[in-house]
Amino acid sequence: MMKFLVTGGGGFIGANFVRLALTEGWGTVLNLDKVTYACHPATLAMLEQLPNYQFVRGDVGDRPLVQDLLQSFQPDAVIHFAAESHVDRSINSPQDFIQTNVVGTANLLEEVKTYWQQLPPGAQERFRFIHISTDEVYGSLGPEDPPFREDTPYAPNSPYAASKAASDHLVRAYHHTYGLPTLTTNCSNNYGPYQFPEKLIPLMICQALAGQPLPIYGDGQNVRDWLYVEDHCRALYTVWQKGQVGQTYNIGGNCEKPNLEVVQTLCDLLQTLLPRPHLNYRSLITFVSDRPGHDRRYAIDATKIQRELGWQPRETFSSGLEKTVQWYLAHQDWVEAARTADYSAWLVTHYGSVLTHRP
Known part of the structure; x- marks a missing residue:
């Protein structure tokens, strides 16, 4: 059985992969996670019930620490x-x-390189380092621009995107300089x-369940390509199985939608699944000041992974969104546990105090 060292396996995508x-x-799986604010205790508790799992x-x-874990666990792959x-x-x-x-990825790469170099030839051949990145490294698209491809020039516009772009470049450099068998995915x-x-989506669900305003930046026409998380995780497994070392694969859901349409669709779904007297969920939509440097449009061309590795998303936006809403409705204890004082303070910082009060 293959051994995966997963970094950040307590977060959203990592936990779903685990x-x-x-x-x-x-x-x-050995899950190495710092347990920051985004790592929900109930998510970790769920993972602990699964077999063949260490945390x-x-x-x-x-x-x-990383050196010790690599030597003791002897993973066949690191999923970062x-x-x-x-x-x-x-x-x-x-x-x-x-x-x-940036610094964390650089340190991880250095230890993984040393571990990989010490492996026997067969294990070296099998080993993979999978680096999970984002479409935001490519910058912003105009309404008529073609979607991002793997060869689209990098043009990050936020500190987050710039930090991920830097980590992508480090991963590429460790492959080309040292031969480390890396693969990068941009989702x-x-x-x-x-x-x-x-x-956006879980924020809107949580706000709606509490009967509180649904904050949308600017005019709500910022466009994103939406990918159901299990489809992403299956794509990563496919990349590990079949991907060509040193390559990048873009992973997208073939589903471009403006933020306002996403929230309206979500409201209509909640109206069906959880109707409440005298409440139209769409009436909670509240436009707030746009954030600085807000990219207008992202879109992914996933032709390469579909053509070369045979991956396709299983879920449509409609089916994936319904599964998502049903999960949050069935786990309202998880939702309530996330709504801490720190979380409420974060809402005030980013959206204004009006969003923490019922309209």
């Missing part, structure tokens, strides 16, 4: 999710993003179960 890996028999609390930038990932937070605290996404906006409610 869950699928263990329930579908992809291999055993270590720690930082990917802690080289002695660990990152600060929210643009809004990067605008307020860019140094946190540089430290985790579009993920949504699904276990996502901390600072990103």
